[in-house]
Amino acid sequence: MTTLPARPAAPTYDTPESDNYLIHDKGFLSWILTLDHKRIGVMYTVSVLLSFLVGGIFALLVRTELLTPGRTFIDADTFNHFFTLHGAVMVFLVIIPSIPAALGNFVLPIMLGAKDVAFPRLNLFSYHLWIAGAICTVVSLVMGSFDTGWTFYTPYSTTTSAGGVVPVIVGAFILGFSSIFTGMNFIVTIHKLRPPGMTWFRMPLFLWALYATALIQVLATPVLAITLALVAVERLANIGIFNPAMGGDPVLYQHFFWFYSHPAVYIMIVPAMGIISELIAVHSHRQIFGYRFIAFSSVAIAIFSFIVWGHHMFTSGQSPLMNTLFSAITYSVAIPSAVKIFNWICTLYKGSITLNTPMLYALAFIILFTIGGLTGLHLATLSTDVHLHDTYFVVAHFHYTMMGSALIAMVGGLHHWWPKITGRMYNDKLGMIACAIVFIGFNITFFTQFMLGSHGMPRRYYDYQPEFQTYHVISTIGSYIMAGGFVLTAMYLIQSLVSGKRAPANPWGGATLEWECTSPPPYYNFHEAPKVGEPYDFSNLQWDERGEGYVTVKPTEAKA
Amino acid sequence: MSAHASHGDHHGTQGHDDHGHGGGHGHHNAEYPFLAHHFETPAQQFDSAKLGMWLFLVTEVLFFGALFVGYAVLRSRFPDVFKYASAYLDTTMGAINTGVLILSSLTMAMGVYCAQTGRKTALIVCLWLTMAGAAGFMVIKYFEYTHKFHVHLVWGEGFYKPVTDDGGLQRAELSSTAVVPLTPAQTTMSSGAVSAQQAATPSFVQLPAGELTAIAPPAQGPAGMAPEVIDAKAAEHAADPSTHGHEALHLQDASMPPNTHLFFAIYYAMTGLHGIHVLIGMGVIGWLIVRASRGDFGPKYYTPVDLVGLYWHIVDLVWIFLFPLFYLID
Amino acid sequence: MGHAHSNSGPAGHAGHAVQPLVGHLVAPWILFATGTALIILTMVTVAMRYVDLGEANLFIALAIAGVKATLVSLFFMHLRWDRPFNQLMFLGGIVFVVLMMAFCLMDTGQYRGAQFTGNPVDVQAVLDRDAPNAPIAAKKSPDLP
Structure with missing residues (x-):
């Protein structure tokens, strides 16, 4: 059972398709007002992917402008708007909701064996809030956009003449509450809706990761909300709390902002790690190595994330004592992250690896996250950070973690659960080719930027010294390659919806509960309460030629 | 919701948390009509709602918490400003407001008790008293604010x-x-x-x-x-x-220290946000009054009263800190 | 799952015929005692204003507010009888606020004495334009031109 054998497309027998969540109700309203977590998850996925397209187009525009020093095709102000839009859209509309709200919503209750999340209405409400936040961003574009960077640093954000700052702040405020409500829902669901037999240590690691993420969402996001509210009030009524010209304290703003936004980067990465734990275990058909270590390291990262925010402020006037403290604590985050990497590699070791698209994405994640994580240590070191701060080195570092890790995991997870979500198989060969293209393009784009940064190219600059041009050209070409990979991905995924093979209930041989229900799942997730077993015990699963999927067999049969 | 009302085995009389997943699991429960389909027991539903509410309160704590941090930083930077400017606030009114909020908290807690023990009329009276406390608080706040606006004690x-x-x-x-x-x-x-x-x-x-x-x-x-x-x-x-x-x-006043406006900036930010919470509280208490009059609550089901109560107490709790921090400096 | 609620009111607190299906019943006398205590503590904290203990005043006021907040959460909010995880979350939220405050105050504290005195630049501009004769207008910041 190492690889999926190539088989003719015609299914040998019909899967009972009497009822699933996709066809249970019909019509636009049945989607937009649904309380079904699966549909909400699908709507989130579609919305997030559309936003990804928008944010990606802005990224390509920014990269294209940087092909030459000076003006290439847009002026400096437009450039400032474009990189800000790229950042804000990618952070607030894409990465933060991508895994918890999109994939998490779909997968969490099924994996848990529950019928739904604890508060279905709140769940729908948080999706509507997401829409409202996205609309605010569009309103901001109409009203003159914003050029503050996604960080909204004061006093620039309170004094810039760009007209769209307040609407986008309102948007981010609303998106914050969308995120909070999702987090609340997940915590309560995991605490209160576990079926009999689903103990904490039988939970799949993705759920542990979502749980840790939800804790961060609930604890950190309100601080962002109030901070942004203060910025908006500051802009509208000049209250002066963050404005040095009014006696206020801009460093206080940065404390507030990073108290949320550092944990927020873990809102992005922790669920990504959860997905990778699933992908690695399922596609190497091997019991995950060090289950409890991975589970607790997620929670440890969540807690550590709250006491390292000052490492974003080493050069912004934070006091030397705090710099030293934050630098020291930041190193400690490397420990739980490394624990995960070691455990994944140990899981792969002597596993029976199926090299398919999700697995390729998981391997890409491990490589990219290792690079992203280790360069984080360069930046956590006070002395080197003074040199590297606000250069392309930082840009490369966080793209390796945010995009190379979080988004790659999201795309990997999407491929992993695609058969479950849509009921269709995609073209695995094209999937692997696209993954390779994205991986190569990504590294060309961003590894170059490490070199740019260490040579002193500052981030967010419109113009640069001619000696940097070679690097910029390479980086831009890389971004086109990467875009090509994503276009190919979009093409074969859409193609699979039209003419993809019917997906079996368990195409990969996963042992978690979502693989027990049909693909796509029935409206009620489970017709009868599922039997909860060990999430990573693959010994009872066997490849079934007839149904082209894995089926559960009795232990004795499996050994035979 | 309308899209759901039409399908399958939805029972139109089910409680507010139901969304018609009916099917093999979500049975209409004659004994507990309020029980949503994805919960097994009323206790599970109650515990979930309560945990959710507590998590929401945690977000409220952090929401206000950031402002308290802002207050602390400003006060540590400008201790003389806070000592000086606090005298412009009316301690009597602040103290009265504290008392009003505490009493309304008490009536709210009594309201929960009445709901738990099935005293419908007493519950409605308690809710109205709580509402009156909230309104009284806002009226006093209005007098405080308008006076300050008139004399430009503003941000x-x-x-x-x-x-x-x-x-x-x-x-x-x-x-x-x-x-x-x-x-x-x-x-x-x-x-x-x-x-x-x-x-x-x-x-x-x-x-x-x-x-x-x-x-x-x-x-x-x-x-x-x-x-x-x-x-x-x-x-x-x-x-x-x-x-x-x-x-x-x-x-x-020659004795006014520089940056005194920052005291009023944080004062309006914090009391203003608190005031917004009081107004929201009045809204949800009003909603409770409507539902209580309809007879929705009793010993079997009083979750909304309990949750709104928790919200109302946290509003009180925030004020308990705001009062000494703004009104009682020297 | 199917937790029969174990907290349904020990007899000491409620000798009533009607018991709620779920949750804890807190007897009215506890609620009224808590309310009375809160009012008394409010009076004490107002009275403390007229006793000058220097820096200690702030901490006494905060301590009283802390006691009041504890009373509200324990009895009005039934936290005394609530599930441990709810207690933990609430405390955790407060701990995170304290943590954030501690770090920010440590940072600000490092700069005490290094901050400029006098009116900030925008304030000075407003004063010079609108109220040049106000005493505060003379408190120009020495660091500003």
Whole structure:
């Protein structure tokens, strides 16, 4: 059972398709007002992917402008708007909701064996809030956009003449509450809706990761909300709390902002790690190595994330004592992250690896996250950070973690659960080719930027010294390659919806509960309460030629 | 929701959390009509709701918490400002408001008790009392705010603008955009021979006849504004022109430290956010009154009363800290 | 799952015929005692204003507010009888606020004495334009031109 054998497309027998969540109700309203977590998850996925397209187009525009020093095709102000839009859209509309709200919503209750999340209405409400936040961003574009960077640093954000700052702040405020409500829902669901037999240590690691993420969402996001509210009030009524010209304290703003936004980067990465734990275990058909270590390291990262925010402020006037403290604590985050990497590699070791698209994405994640994580240590070191701060080195570092890790995991997870979500198989060969293209393009784009940064190219600059041009050209070409990979991905995924093979209930041989229900799942997730077993015990699963999927067999049969 | 009402085995009489997943699991429960389909027992549903509410309260704690951090940082930077400016706040009104909120918290807690024990009328009375407390709080807050607006005890630049007429804050905003002709007038200060600029009402500002009068001399110093507040309100209602004027007294005070406006910035930010929470609280309590009158609550099902109660107590709890931090400095 | 609620009111607190299906019943006398205590503590904290203990005043006021907040959460909010995880979350939220405050105050504290005195630049501009004769207008910041 190492690889999926190539088989003719015609299914040998019909899967009972009497009822699933996709066809249970019909019509636009049945989607937009649904309380079904699966549909909400699908709507989130579609919305997030559309936003990804928008944010990606802005990224390509920014990269294209940087092909030459000076003006290439847009002026400096437009450039400032474009990189800000790229950042804000990618952070607030894409990465933060991508895994918890999109994939998490779909997968969490099924994996848990529950019928739904604890508060279905709140769940729908948080999706509507997401829409409202996205609309605010569009309103901001109409009203003159914003050029503050996604960080909204004061006093620039309170004094810039760009007209769209307040609407986008309102948007981010609303998106914050969308995120909070999702987090609340997940915590309560995991605490209160576990079926009999689903103990904490039988939970799949993705759920542990979502749980840790939800804790961060609930604890950190309100601080962002109030901070942004203060910025908006500051802009509208000049209250002066963050404005040095009014006696206020801009460093206080940065404390507030990073108290949320550092944990927020873990809102992005922790669920990504959860997905990778699933992908690695399922596609190497091997019991995950060090289950409890991975589970607790997620929670440890969540807690550590709250006491390292000052490492974003080493050069912004934070006091030397705090710099030293934050630098020291930041190193400690490397420990739980490394624990995960070691455990994944140990899981792969002597596993029976199926090299398919999700697995390729998981391997890409491990490589990219290792690079992203280790360069984080360069930046956590006070002395080197003074040199590297606000250069392309930082840009490369966080793209390796945010995009190379979080988004790659999201795309990997999407491929992993695609058969479950849509009921269709995609073209695995094209999937692997696209993954390779994205991986190569990504590294060309961003590894170059490490070199740019260490040579002193500052981030967010419109113009640069001619000696940097070679690097910029390479980086831009890389971004086109990467875009090509994503276009190919979009093409074969859409193609699979039209003419993809019917997906079996368990195409990969996963042992978690979502693989027990049909693909796509029935409206009620489970017709009868599922039997909860060990999430990573693959010994009872066997490849079934007839149904082209894995089926559960009795232990004795499996050994035979 | 309408899309769901039509399908399958939905039972239209089910409680508010139901969304018609019916099917093999979600059975209409005759004993517990409020039980949503994805919960097995009322206890599970109650525990879930309660945990959710507590998590929401945690977000509230952090929401206000950031402002408390802002307060702490400002106070540690400008201790003299806080000592000085606190005297402009009316301790009596603050104390009354604290009492009002505590009592409304008590009536809310009693409301939960009444709901738990099935006392419908008593529950409605308790909710109305709580509502009255909330309204009383807002009325007192309104008096505090309006008085401060009139004398330009506000945030930002308006704090440093002399009062030119009775337009209060509105005038301050106006003068930041439009050019206002100022006519200096010499005023003798109680503190000494320092003259402050006072502006007469610009001719283009339309005011009712009889209000274009001389500005009354300062009646009191910074501390103990309470009697004047009442006077001011009374004056407004009586439309007595002789007591109608207000002045930015703080501008004539030589002992005022720089950056005093920051105290009022954080004061309005925190009490304003708290006030918004009180208003939201009044909204949800009103919703409870409607549902309680309909007889929705009893020993079997009182979750909404309990959750709103928790919310209302956290509003009280925040005020318990705001009161000493703003009103009781020296 | 199917937790029969174990907290349904020990007899000591509620000798009533009607018991709620779920949750804890807190007897009215506890609620009224808590309310009375809160009012008394409010009076005490107001009275403390007239006793000058210097810096200690702030901490006494905060301590009283802390006691009041504890009373509200324990009895009005039934936290005394609530599930441990709810207690933990609430405390955790407060701990995170304290943590954030501690770090920010440590940072600000490092700069005490190094901050400029006098009016900030925008304030000075407003004063010079609108109220040049106010005493505060003379408190120019020495660091500003």
